[in-house]
Amino acid sequence: xxxxxxxxxxxxxxxxxxxxxxxxxxxxxxxxxxxxxxxxxxxxxxxxxxxxxxxxxxxxxxxxxxxxxxxxxxxxxxxxxxxxxxxxxxxxxxxxxxxxxxxxxxxxxxxxxxxxxxxx
Numbered sequence: 001x002x003x004x005x006x007x008x009x010x011x012x013x014x015x016x017x018x019x020x021x022x023x024x025x026x027x028x029x030x031x032x033x034x035x036x037x038x039x040x041x042x043x044x045x046x047x048x049x050x051x052x053x054x055x056x057x058x059x060x061x062x063x064x065x066x067x068x069x070x071x072x073x074x075x076x077x078x079x080x081x082x083x084x085x086x087x088x089x090x091x092x093x094x095x096x097x098x099x100x101x102x103x104x105x106x107x108x109x110x111x112x113x114x115x116x117x118x119x120x
Contacts, residue, residue, distance in 0.1 A: 022058040026051035046071060046112045070120070071111050078104075 026032035037045040049068035056065030057073075066073060078095070085092040094100060114120060 018058060021051070021054045025055055027055075043116045044112075046108045046115075048115075071108070 024031070032051055035045055035048050037043065038048055047069070050072050053065040053068035053072045056062070056068065062073075081091065082095055085095065
């Protein structure tokens with residue numbers, strides 16, 4: 001598939017995602033998927049609250065969104081950096097190194113424990 005078609009598909013997909021999460025509040029919608037881990041165990045996973053946070057971010061309520069999932073905004077920044085960084089540059093090598101992967105793993109595991117033990 002040509003690069004231009006991939007870009008067009010990404011733009012269409014991202015636009016649909018943004019429109020859906022801007023106008024439909026997952027807190028009050030039965031259509032929003034529920035976290036299977038939370039449904040089975042009653043504990044939050046590292047991603048719980050992300051849908052509500054994205055809805056808040058898209059409606060300008062950054063602090064309220066952060067309160068739904070404190071790790072989402074830094075994760076989004078990381079993903080954006082991965083997307084826009086030059087493929088052979090130093091930044092992409094640093095972000096995808098084994099050390100970076102282990103640090104990310106440790107942060108996500110710590111967040112998972114803290115949010116369930118502290119009730120965040």
